[in-house]
Every structure is written in C-alpha cells, then in structure tokens.
Amino acid sequence: GTAEASNKKLRALLGGKGFGIEVIRGLGLPVAPSFTIDTSVCRDFLSNPDGGLDPKLTTSVHQALKSIEKVADKKFGDPTKPLLVSVRSGGEFSMPGMMDTVLNVGINDQIVEGLIAIKEERFAFDAYRRFLEGYGKIVLGIGTDPNTGEKTNDPFSESFDMVKKDHGITDDNFLGAPELSSIVDIYKEIIENSGHTIPQDPAIQLENTIQAVFKSWNSPRAVAYREANGIDNNLGTAVTVQEMKFGNRGENSGTGVLFTRDPNTGENILYGDVLFNAQGEDVVAG
Numbered sequence: 001g002t003a004e005a006s007n008k009k010l011r012a013l014l015g016g017k018g019f020g021i022e023v024i025r026g027l028g029l030p031v032a033p034s035f036t037i038d039t040s041v042c043r044d045f046l047s048n049p050d051g052g053l054d055p056k057l058t059t060s061v062h063q064a065l066k067s068i069e070k071v072a073d074k075k076f077g078d079p080t081k082p083l084l085v086s087v088r089s090g091g092e093f094s095m096p097g098m099m100d101t102v103l104n105v106g107i108n109d110q111i112v113e114g115l116i117a118i119k120e121e122r123f124a125f126d127a128y129r130r131f132l133e134g135y136g137k138i139v140l141g142i143g144t145d146p147n148t149g150e151k152t153n154d155p156f157s158e159s160f161d162m163v164k165k166d167h168g169i170t171d172d173n174f175l176g177a178p179e180l181s182s183i184v185d186i187y188k189e190i191i192e193n194s195g196h197t198i199p200q201d202p203a204i205q206l207e208n209t210i211q212a213v214f215k216s217w218n219s220p221r222a223v224a225y226r227e228a229n230g231i232d233n234n235l236g237t238a239v240t241v242q243e244m245k246f247g248n249r250g251e252n253s254g255t256g257v258l259f260t261r262d263p264n265t266g267e268n269i270l271y272g273d274v275l276f277n278a279q280g281e282d283v284v285a286g
Helices: 002-026 039-046 055-072 109-118 121-139 155-166 177-193 202-216 220-229 280-284
Strands: 034-037 085-090 101-105 238-243 254-259 271-276
Touching (some): 002 085, 002 238, 039 202, 039 238, 055 238, 109 121, 121 155, 121 177, 121 202, 155 177, 202 238
Antiparallel strands (some): 034 238, 085 101, 254 271
C-alpha cells in the first residue's frame, strides 16, 4: 500500500540506480557514498539545454560533493588524496545500454601523477585512458554523427587495438604502464585533432558530464528504445554521482553484474558475470 506508493514515487524521482543505492544503503550494506540529481532537474534542463546548468544546481552539486569527500576522506581535485567519481544515468524504467555513464571523472594531468604516487603507475594510466575515452565519446561526441546520433567510427578503440597489436598483446590486462601511458597520449591527440580539449579543472569536467548525461535522455537510440517499449518520453533521467571504486586495481579487484535469482528460470540462486582487473563498461560491452 503506502510503502509501495512511496517507493514508486521515490524511483520516479531518483531513477533505478539512485533508488537502488538508497535501498542497499537502507539495508545497512556497504555502498560507496553518492548523491542523485532527480529527474525533475533533467526535465527543466532539457526545456533549455543550451542554457547550461542552473547556477543553483551547480552550487548544490558542489555542496553535495563535499559530503562524499567527508565520507570517502578524499578531496575532489586534490592530487594528494584524489576523489574520482562516476556520473551515471538512471531513468524510472530500466533502459539497458541506452543511456550514458562516465567513469573516473576528476582526473587530470596532475591527479594522474598523484595516483601514481599513492597507488601505482599502471593503474593510474589505465584510469586516465578510460576517462579520456568516456569523456571524448559521451561529452564531446567524438565518433558520433551530431545530426543522427549514429556511431560513425571509434578512433579510441582503433588506436587501443593498434597499440596492443604493435606490442603483440592480446589481453588488455597484459598492457603495462608504458603502453597505457602512450594510449593516454594518443587519446589526447584524438581529442585535440577533433577540435576539442579536455578541461583540466575537475569541477568543469563534472558539470559538463552531468549535462551530457541529461542530454543522453534524448539520444536517437534512447528515444527509439522508449518508443519500442512504451516508455514516456517526458520522464527524464536522474544523474547519480558516486565515489569511484576501482575494479582495475589488479587481480584482486573486479566488476560485475549480479542478480539474486537466475533471470532465465527464476531459481533462487546468485547469477551474474564478473571480470577481474576491469571497470564497469568492460562487462556490459561484452
């Protein structure tokens, strides 16, 4: 009754991801600190996307970021204790693979050096190349036709595969720090050659990424998916900003998609996919 109605209302505001995080947190299970910008903000933004983010929203985002910093004991933009975040979309109804997510937001040329000092070189360059690719594709639209939203090419994957081939490497995990550092330089060139730059200011990275995730609600593939599945085009997406947890920290780290039942049979067993030494998009990208 009332609880169900309340949950439905909350899911409509926070989207599936934001709602799921709150449910997990409410169960007392460990979950990385986060905040969610609700769907009504997306609807307001999409009524005038060229106007950028409302200054009040920008202020609220940076205040909310401070609460993540406090819990994580890290600081956004600080090379000595760097906080990196994921920026994730999440509508009221599941739209798998349709909406956009950017990982490792908050990294730059200084912070990658800080990560090298705190953690290790290979991990730091791997995190940076993943950010550059995500930001390049999703925020800057590299490899996508601006008019149709269709993928035209993927210079990031092409150059990544070329570096692997040049070094006789077939498994991503065998790429070392020197190879990953060269991939970072190549990705920067791809971005510059397309007439763009990556902001070195983590705050601007975050603001631009939030706008891009809002805009992904109206991408041609998302619109087509909603039409095919009878989902209202006017709902908008929530955006969840969450402290990064790194599945690519080595063979004892990983990422996965887990169900509490077998989705094929309904059997009450844990079911899912996991990849070690990887980040989220690696699993869903096959």
